[in-house]
Structure formats: structure tokens, C-alpha cells
Amino acid sequence: MTDVLRRGRASLAFSFFAQGAAFALLVTRIPAIQDRYGISDALLPVFLAAVPVLAGVGSVTTEHLVKRIRPSRILRWSQPVVLLALLGVGAGDQLAEVAVALGAFGLAVGGLDASMNMLGVSLQRSYGRSIMLGFHAAYSLGGIVGASLAWAGAHWHLSLFVSYLPVVLVLLPLCLVGSRWYVDAGSGADADADGEKAEAGAGAGPLVFKLLLPLCLVMTFAYIGDSTVSNWSAKYLKDVLGSSEQMATVPYNVYMVMTLVGRAVGDFGVRRFGAVAVVRLGAVVAALGFGVVAVAPGAGVGMLGFTLLGLGLCVIVPQTFAAAGRLFPGASDTAIARLNIFNYVGFLIGSPLVGALGEVWNYRAAMLVPMVLVLAILGYARSFEPQPDRYGDVHERPRTADVGRGSNGV
Numbered sequence: 001m002t003d004v005l006r007r008g009r010a011s012l013a014f015s016f017f018a019q020g021a022a023f024a025l026l027v028t029r030i031p032a033i034q035d036r037y038g039i040s041d042a043l044l045p046v047f048l049a050a051v052p053v054l055a056g057v058g059s060v061t062t063e064h065l066v067k068r069i070r071p072s073r074i075l076r077w078s079q080p081v082v083l084l085a086l087l088g089v090g091a092g093d094q095l096a097e098v099a100v101a102l103g104a105f106g107l108a109v110g111g112l113d114a115s116m117n118m119l120g121v122s123l124q125r126s127y128g129r130s131i132m133l134g135f136h137a138a139y140s141l142g143g144i145v146g147a148s149l150a151w152a153g154a155h156w157h158l159s160l161f162v163s164y165l166p167v168v169l170v171l172l173p174l175c176l177v178g179s180r181w182y183v184d185a186g187s188g189a190d191a192d193a194d195g196e197k198a199e200a201g202a203g204a205g206p207l208v209f210k211l212l213l214p215l216c217l218v219m220t221f222a223y224i225g226d227s228t229v230s231n232w233s234a235k236y237l238k239d240v241l242g243s244s245e246q247m248a249t250v251p252y253n254v255y256m257v258m259t260l261v262g263r264a265v266g267d268f269g270v271r272r273f274g275a276v277a278v279v280r281l282g283a284v285v286a287a288l289g290f291g292v293v294a295v296a297p298g299a300g301v302g303m304l305g306f307t308l309l310g311l312g313l314c315v316i317v318p319q320t321f322a323a324a325g326r327l328f329p330g331a332s333d334t335a336i337a338r339l340n341i342f343n344y345v346g347f348l349i350g351s352p353l354v355g356a357l358g359e360v361w362n363y364r365a366a367m368l369v370p371m372v373l374v375l376a377i378l379g380y381a382r383s384f385e386p387q388p389d390r391y392g393d394v395h396e397r398p399r400t401a402d403v404g405r406g407s408n409g410v
Contacts, residue, residue, distance in 0.1 A: 005126055008183030012119050013138040015079060015178065018171045019112060020142025021149070022086050025164060026105065027230070028150040032160055033089060037098045045352075047099070051106040052344035058110020059344075063337030065111075066118065071333060072182035075115035079175045081108035087168045090160030110344075114337045120318075121325030121332055122185035130270035136318040137263035144256050185332070211327060212335055214380040215320050216342045221373040222316040223346025224353065225286060228370045229255050229309055231351040232363070236293070236302070240363050243299035251306040258310025266315045275319050275384040282319075283377040286312025290371030294364045316377065317343070323384045 026033075034044055062074055085108060088101035120135045146167075153163030209216075233251035237243045262282075269278045289308030296302040324339045325332040350370065357366035 024146030054106030227350030
């Protein structure tokens with residue numbers, strides 16, 4: 001079983017990496033997509049909003065599909081659709097063609113995000129220790145690679161299709177091969193116990209959203225913060241802090257690098273101090289980052305703020321998915337699919353919220369709004385506390401609580 005888990009963990013980490021690269025290749029080339037298809041500035045927000053809306057539909061659909069189909073199968077076939085849709089975005093030349101490609105991308109990415117996190121939470125339960133941040137670290141690494149490839153494509157004036165084709169040709173077969181080793185909940189030695197828990201949790205359906213609501217709010221607040229960085233960091237540095245146009249491209253890259261660093265070491269922090277302490281620290285550091293950005297006298301201090309934002313926000317989302325799995329051990333797939341919707345809710349709210357406040361007020365003051373929302377996460381930190389279920393299982397405990405446990409942790 002240990003070899004099965006290790007292969008499942010490696011293959012799922014690669015899936016996270018591939019998705020990070022694909023998403024970065026799409027969002028960092030939005031100006032080129034707009035130019036290629038002649039999308040007006042007035043119409044562009046409609047296209048950008050349609051993707052997360054359809055992703056939410058895909059996540060809801062996945063919630064119902066997993067009642068009959070294993071999450072591994074949904075992930076196995078949704079990831080190729082995402083990659084092929086990305087290629088479709090670069091291959092067309094008519095507005096209707098890019099609309100179809102982006103629609104397919106959005107629907108598939110909703111199922112992909114939900115099923116990836118379902119498998120991550122179930123693997124973490126099998127491991128009996130925190131590994132979820134490591135998967136999201138792979139996503140951050142993929143985002144850095146994808147953004148770097150997008151920069152190279154723009155630098156060398158490559159068409160979208162030429163930029164996307166090599167990436168899809170490499171990632172698509174590797175994802176299909178790697179999908180052979182995905183591990184679903186209840187596979188192998190834990191099948192009987194997980195099956196009993198699924199039956200015990202089957203009746204918790206009507207209560208899921210009521211109990212899940214605090215985590216849904218945390219997810220929304222975290223993604224409002226994340227979308228603020230991704231959509232406004234360059235404009236803020238250039239227009240408010242007076243940096244050069246070249247320097248204005250740096251904050252998001254710094255932010256992504258720091259999310260990678262924070263997630264790479266975050267699992268060790270969860271094992272040592274517990275999820276509650278890590279989430280609280282992340283919220284405080286992220287709020288401090290927004291505060292530094294809001295009062296920064298120049299670009300250098302502003303960069304420090306975005307660095308803190310990457311370190312703080314990066315731990316919250318993975319731990320929110322993990323907490324949902326702990327709250328509903330018999331219905332974790334349903335809980336994760338519903339929680340995943342609020343990923344897109346936060347993304348839809350964050351960018352227009354900061355933009356509107358910046359126009360009617362000022363952008364420095366606008367940065368204080370996500371700061372307050374991130375601080376509000378502290379009020380929901382107890383939702384991340386590991387609780388024993390009726391079988392006495394407690395996962396992601398601090399190291400001090402694991403004295404006497406087997407050395408392999410499985």
C-alpha cells in the first residue's frame with residue numbers, strides 16, 4: 001500500500017503542476033488573446049467572467065458525478081479537455097471559436113479543480129499527516145513555469161498556437177500516463193473503513209452547507225486577496241507607486257515564487273504546530289502584506305508587501321480543502337465540490353471590487369478592504385481544528401500529539 005500511495009501522490013502532484021502551467025499560460029496571454037480575436041475592452045470582462053462562472057457549473061456537476069463515477073476518472077478525462085481547450089484558444093480566428101474554447105476550458109477546469117482536491121484530501125487521510133500543501137506547491141511551480149513560457153512566447157512574438165502546442169504535446173500524454181496511478185478514497189487497505197464512513201456520512205448531505213459555510217467564507221476571502229494581487233499588482237505598482245512598466249511585471253512573479261516557498265514548507269508547519277496555528281499565521285502575514293502595500297512610499301516597499309502576501313495567502317486555500325475533508329469524512333467529495341465553487345466566487349468579487357473602490361475612492365484605500373477580509377479569517381480559524389470522528393480518527397495532528405505513532409506515518 002505504501003508504494004501505491006507514493007505513486008498516487010507523485011501522479012497527483014504532476015496533475016497539479018500541469019494545471020498550474022495551463023492556467024498561467026491562459027491568463028498571462030489575455031492581451032494577446034484579445035488582440036487575436038478583436039475582443040473589445042467592453043466585451044473582455046464578459047469573457048473573463050464567463051470562465052469562473054462556467055467553472056462553478058463544472059464543480060457543481062462534479063459533485064453529482066462523483067456519486068456514480070470515481071474522482072480519479074473525472075480528473076483523468078477533464079485534464080485533457082483543459083489542455084485541448086487551451087490549444088483551441090490559440091488555434092481559432094473567429095470570436096465564436098474562442099468563446100467555445102473558453103467555455104470548454106471553464107467547464108472542464110471546474111471538474112478538474114474539484115476532483116484534484118478530492119483526491120488530495122483522500123490521499124492525505126490515507127497518509128495520516130499533512131501533504132495537501134505540497135500538491136498546491138506543485139501548482140505554484142507549474143504557474144511559474146507557465147508564466148515564464150508565456151513571457152518567452154511574447155518576447156519572441158510567437159503566435160498563441162505556436163506557444164501552446166509544445167506545452168500541450170508534452171503535458172497531455174504525461175497526464176494520461178500518470179492518471180493510471182491516481183488513488184481514490186477507499187482504495188486498497190482502507191477500503192472497508194472508508195466504505196463504512198461513507199455510509200455513516202451519507203445522511204449528512206442536508207447539513208453539509210450549513211456546517212461548511214465558515215470554510216466557504218474563508219475560501220472566498222482568500223481568493224478575493226489572490227485575485228487582487230493577480231489583477232491589480234502591476235497597475236498598482238506603476239500608477240500608484242510610480243515604478244517603471246518593466247518593474248510593474250515583477251510583483252506577480254514574486255508573489256507566485258513566495259506561494260511556492262510557503263507551500264513547500266507549509267506541510268511541516270501543519271505537522272509541527274497544527275492547521276489552526278498555520279492558518280492564523282497565514283492570515284496575519286497576508287493582512288500585514290496588504291497593509292504594507294497600502295502605505296508603501298515606493299516600489300521597493302510595495303514589493304515587500306506583495307512578498308508577504310504570497311507567504312500568507314498560500315497556506316489558506318489548501319488547508320481549507322483539507323478542513324472540509326476532515327469535517328465530512330463520509331461525504332468529503334461533496335463538501336470539496338461545494339467548497340470549490342467559492343474559489344470562483346472570490347475571484348469574481350475580488351477584481352471588480354478593488355477596481356470600483358479604486359476609481360471612486362483611491363487604490364491605496366482599496367487595498368485595505370481585502371486586508372480586513374483576510375483578517376476576518378481569524379474568526380473562523382477554529383473550523384480548521386482536527387476533530388475525531390466516530391471512529392476515533394484524527395488527522396493532521398501536531399507532532400506533539402503523535403508520540404508513539406508508527407514511524408512510517410501510514
